[in-house]
Amino acid sequence: MEDDKKLSYFFLGLGLGVAVGVLFAPKSGSETRELLRSKANDGADYAKRRASELRDQASETIDRGKQTIRQHKDNLSAAVEAGKQAYREAVNTPTD
Numbered sequence: 001m002e003d004d005k006k007l008s009y010f011f012l013g014l015g016l017g018v019a020v021g022v023l024f025a026p027k028s029g030s031e032t033r034e035l036l037r038s039k040a041n042d043g044a045d046y047a048k049r050r051a052s053e054l055r056d057q058a059s060e061t062i063d064r065g066k067q068t069i070r071q072h073k074d075n076l077s078a079a080v081e082a083g084k085q086a087y088r089e090a091v092n093t094p095t096d
Contacts, residue, residue: 027035 025032
């Protein structure tokens, strides 16, 4: 019996909510759908622009990383070559 009352109050509240929503809706259904469609398109455009920006930033970061690795590789190669040259000079230098 008590469950029946709760169910009837639920449907009464639901009906009143729908009625108030229809009466106080700021726009008609077609206008609301058009607004939602427009906002969805704006969101998709924003997402595309943001993805493009992020892709460009990632590309720049990767290029900087490659350049840094190249510099370190060149420095390491120069250090190894200097070490080899120092060893050759040390070996070829006659000791007194």
